[in-house]
């Protein structure tokens with residue numbers, strides 16, 4: 001597994017727990033609004049440093065009584081075949097493990113849940129679950145197989161007893177209010193659906209300027225969306 005970043009402490013990223021965050025390198029999507037090009041685009045990755053896996057494990061080993069959880073994000077962690085091995089090591093140290101994923105590796109996600117290797121899952125739902133819209137939102141790299149995987153991952157969480165959240169980043173160029181309401185309908189019954197507005201933080205993977213939603217538009221989405229599912233706005 002390749003690690004491109006390691007945050008030693010977070011109070012926010014695992015609900016109610018002190019966590020450390022591991023950022024894996026590489027992703028199979030190219031979401032235009034993605035703000036971590038140094039973890040996604042090969043030409044930018046080349047110029048960025050890596051954090052040795054052993055360094056991360058030995059740091060965590062020494063802090064096992066101080067930190068409750070490890071959040072694994074990216075990039076896309078599930079493109080790494082040895083992710084389960086890494087997580088097993090974290091579990092053997094007694095950590096709770098949260099996985100942030102784009103849902104494209106359904107087989108690995110199901111196995112991790114079945115093997116009780118993860119305790120919390122966050123899946124990004126990039127757009128309504130129709131091929132064309134989803135493909136646009138992930139930078140036109142979607143294949144029918146990956147799309148089926150994403151839908152299967154969403155359905156798996158809806159039926160699973162594992163704790164999870166769905167979330168969407170609101171981008172004017174990719175979403176309308178109706179798109180978000182369509183997502184709400186497709187995850188009816190979900191425990192939590194977080195909406196977050198596009199944030200400007202350096203440059204995006206798509207290399208283009210993008211637009212966030214205004215307050216009034218967000219309020220409208222929240223008012224209507226909350227009639228369908230438990231929508232929460234994340235600042």
Ligand code: SF4
Pocket residue numbers: 027028029030031033034035036040074075076102205
């Ligand atoms: S936002 Fe998209 S491109 Fe960026 S890491 Fe997540 S899935 Fe990959």
